[in-house]
Amino acid sequence: MESSPALSALLGLLLALWTAGAVWVMLRASGREQKSLASRKLALRLSRLIEEGPAIPLLVRADGRIEAPDRLARWIGLDKVPDYLSELSGPDGRGLTEQQIDDLTRNVRRTQRTARPFRMEVAVVPGSGKSLAMHGSLADPAVSPGGAALVWVFDFSDSEAELAQLREEAARAREDFGALVGLIEAAPMPMWFRGADMLLRLVNKAYVSAVGAESADQVVADQIELVETVNGRTAAQVAQQAADRRQPIERILSATIDNARRTIRVTDLPLMGEGIAGYAVDIEEMEEQAREFRAFREAQRSMLDQLSIGVAQFDAAHRMTFANQPFHRVFALPPGVVNERTTFQQMLLIARENGRIPEVRDFPAWRNELAEWFLRDEPHEEAWPLPDSTHLRIIAQPLPDGGLVMIAEDRTEQLALSATRDTLLRTRTATFDNLFEALAVFAPDGHLELWNRGFPGAWGIDPEVLDGHPQAEDLLEAIAKNLADPAAVSRINQVIRAATLDRKKSDDRIELSDGRTLDFAGVPLPDGNGLLTVLDVTASRQAEEALRERNRALEEADAVMTRFLANMSYEFRTPLTSIGGFAELLTSGIAGELTPQAKEYAQAISLSVGKLTEQVENVLDLSQSEAGLMPLRKTELELLPFITQIVRKQEGRILDGELTLDLKGNPDKSVTADPQQLRRAISQLLDNAIKGTPRGGRIVVDIGRKRGETKIIISDNGRGMSQHELARALEGIRMAPGGKGIERRQGLGIPLARQLIEAHDGTLDIQSRKNGGTTATITLP
Structure with missing residues (x-):
């Protein structure tokens, strides 16, 4: 049968539609499969994100059933997640405690009823040692319909430890801050704090008392400054300068504290972003002591410059810090050795070059030995004989700070004086022993110290009695036996006492039983002793008696001479006047004219009479003058x-x-x-x-x-x-x-x-x- 073109076209269209539908179905199925695969991947990724997340979701349904990842079981110390909320407590004390489950259940029920979120903390869970925080809220219906509660569980174990530490540190900081505030408040020195605007924010009691304010609030309100403006800068400006430099500024100035001017050391200390802290230390007493020390040191050094003994001071680094003029002279040091901080070793080297130290074989070793003076605990003394016959006495006095005081005394003259003294003592002993007088020296306590060989012989006592340096009473007892009147020994005692104790000179005379007469005298000596001198005046007394007799005869002869001179003035002048008068008469021719030769004789007689008259008058006048009779x-x-x-x-x-x-x-x-x-x-x-x-x-x-x-x-x-x-x-x-x-x-x-x-x-x-x-x-x- 033949198909019509229309049917073919319809079949072709249906086939095309079928093919297109098949292709669409295949494409849609492929898209769904891809979406399903993407959904599975997204779910897996979200699941892994939840597994790796810091929080674990816990879904609690209305009937108490729970859903949660297995990780939650490990957090609460269980082997697996239970089915119900009340089963979160495991055996052997693992899991949540009953009290924690009750609190969680109550919060969940309240959230399910009221949709009010909650927060709670679960202390360390037994079996896991974790600290958990739970944040609960009503679950979204898309997650779980029917009023379920979604609880996010957080592990804050590390945060809890840190938080505990922070709490402990905060508590300690509060205690320290309280103690610090109390310390600052009780501090005897003024202290203050300035804000970033350099205004006073806080002051202590000492600050309030120093400025004479009623309270700290008044000081802050009125911004009463302790420190006055110095060199055109206020205290706030100096504090701002310290803040800008971020370094403390310390200065010494004067301020009025308790109505008195005091020297204080003020420090402005910048705090990191907090402001400026300041404090003032009263150093008036320290400054006064420093001034007194400087004055004392200057006075001491001025006094040392006046001494005849050389004194030098070295510090702990062996540098010379002071040397007086005698020290310069003793060691021939050039000027400026103190200013140049010459060391001890250099000083010895200079002295060696000038020949002012002893001759030593190994100078470096000797110098090192002297350097050990700085390490000694006690003073050290040495004698230095110099090449020029000078003798030095060296004393090294270590100082507590490690320094050294060196004293150099020139004892050349003292040694010479000592030798001279020894010679004088020997000379005195020899002189005493060979004096005609008998001598004895008594100490103030009355004992005999020194005597010569003539002393025991003068008193007629045995020399052995004096060997033991007896007391004056014992000596006088031995002397009394040889006196004509033993009771007269008290006169000797009085003379000795006057010389030794009363410091007066006295003398007396005494008779001995053998007929001798002694003159004795007590003389106080400069050293406090008394000298008793004894002289045998027996012969002198006899001669004195003879002289007295002769003096009486001379006095009688003087009286005769006086009467003779009174008469001779007339007896001599009368004959001479007569002879002169007769010669003048003969010359004038009253007895007849004289021959030239007779006239010459008469004139010679007149001239001789004049000269003789003049000589007689001279003799008489001279005799009268010597006799005191010149009118x-x-x-x-x-x-x-x-x-x-x-x-x-x-x-x-x-x-x-x-x-x-x-x-x-x-x-x-x-x-x-x-x-x-x-x-x-x-x-x-x-x-x-x-x-x-x-x-x-x-x-x-x-x-x-x-x-x-x-x-x-x-x-x-x-x-x-x-x-x-x-x-x-x-x-x-x-x-x-x-x-x-x-x-x-x-x-x-x-x-x-x-x-x-x-x-x-x-x-x-x-x-x-x-x-x-x-x-x-x-x-x-």
Whole structure:
């Protein structure tokens, strides 16, 4: 049968539709399979995410059945997840406790009824040792319809340990903070805290007391600063500077604390992002002690500079910190050794170069031995003999800080004095033993210390009695046996006591039983002892008696001489006056005209009578002056006219000798004196000047006044006298040796002039030199 084209087309269309449907079915099936595979992969991935997640879901249905991963069983210490919530407690105490299950059940029921979420913590679970946190809420109906509760279980075991540690640290920090706050509050020093804005936030009681405020709140409210503005910077600005530098700033300044100016050390301490803390330490006492120490050190060093002993100080590093001037001189150190901080070893080297240390064979080893002085516990002393015979006494005094004080004393003079003292002691002993006097030295306590060999012999006692240095009482007891009056021994005791205890000098005389007479005296010595001197005056006493007898005879002879001189003045002058008068009568021719030769004889007689009269008057005046019988009739005299008259009388002799005489002086000068006696004194001196001046010579008479005294100077340029001749001229007439007769020396002029001037309370001074002239100076009051 033939098909129609329409049927073929319909069949073709149906076949195409079938094929298209088959292809669509195949494609859809393939898409579903792919979606199913993707869903399985997503579910597996979500399951693994839940397994690896920090939380485990626990689904609790309305009937108490539970669904959870097996990992939850391991967290709560069970082998597998049970079917019901009440079965989370396992055997042997594993799993949750009954109380924990009850709390969880109650929270779950409440969430299922009210949809209110809950949170709870489960302490360490037995069997697993984990701490769990549970966050519960009503499950989404897509997850579980019918009012199920979804509980997410978190493991915060590590967080719990950290949290416990943090709690412990927080508690400890709170305790420490409380203690720190209490400490700061009770601190005796002002302390404060500033915020980031540099304003005061906190102060302690000491700060409040220092600024004189009522409370800390007032200080913070009024921003009362303890530290004043210094150099234009306030305390807040200094604190800001410390914050900017992130370093503490410490400064020393003065502040008013408790109404008194005190020196304080202020510290601003920046805190990491918290602000600035500050505190002030009162260092007034420390500063005062430092000032006192500096003053003491300066005074000590100034005092050491005044000592004659060398002193140097070294620090713990063996560097020289001080040396006085005597130390520089002893070791010949150059200036600046202290400023250069010279070491001990360098100082020894300098001293060695200058020859101021002993000669040693191994200087480095010797120097190292001296360096051990710094390590000693006690002072060390050495004697250093130097090459120039200087002897040094070295003392090394270690210091507690490891330093050393070195003292150098030059004992050269002391050793020389010691040797001299030993010599003097030996000399004293030899002198004591060979003195004519008997000597003994008593100590203040009364015992005999020293005596010479003559002491026991003077008192007639045995020398062995003195060997034991007996007490004065025992010695006097032995002496009393040899006294004419034993009771008189108390006088010796009083003299010894006065010399040793009363420090007074006293003497006395005592008679011995053998007829001897002793003079003894007590003399206090500078060392506190007393010296008893004893002298045998037996012969002296006998001679004294003889002298007394002779003195009485001399006194009687002196009285006879006085009467003789009083009569001789008349007896000598009367015959001479008569002889002179008769010679003048013969010369005048009253007895007849004389021959030229007779006239010459008569004139010679008159001249000899004049000279003899003058000599007799000189002898009488000199004798009267020496006997104190010179009569003076003082009147007011103008010196220049008075001396001019004396010179005029010698004018002939001056012209005959071709001499020049200069008379100088103020015409207003006057003195009170006896004109006759003063004329005789000046005439004698002028006469000697004329005699001693050769022809053509010059004589000067000068009248002056100095310091209330009148001086008359008579000088010449004649031949002068030696010192021996001048001494003989001043003696004039003296008694001959043996006291028998009169021995005449160079004449009576100078001695008579001196006696006459001394009778006027004046003085005569004669200076002469052989071939150099003579100068006589008369000084009158």
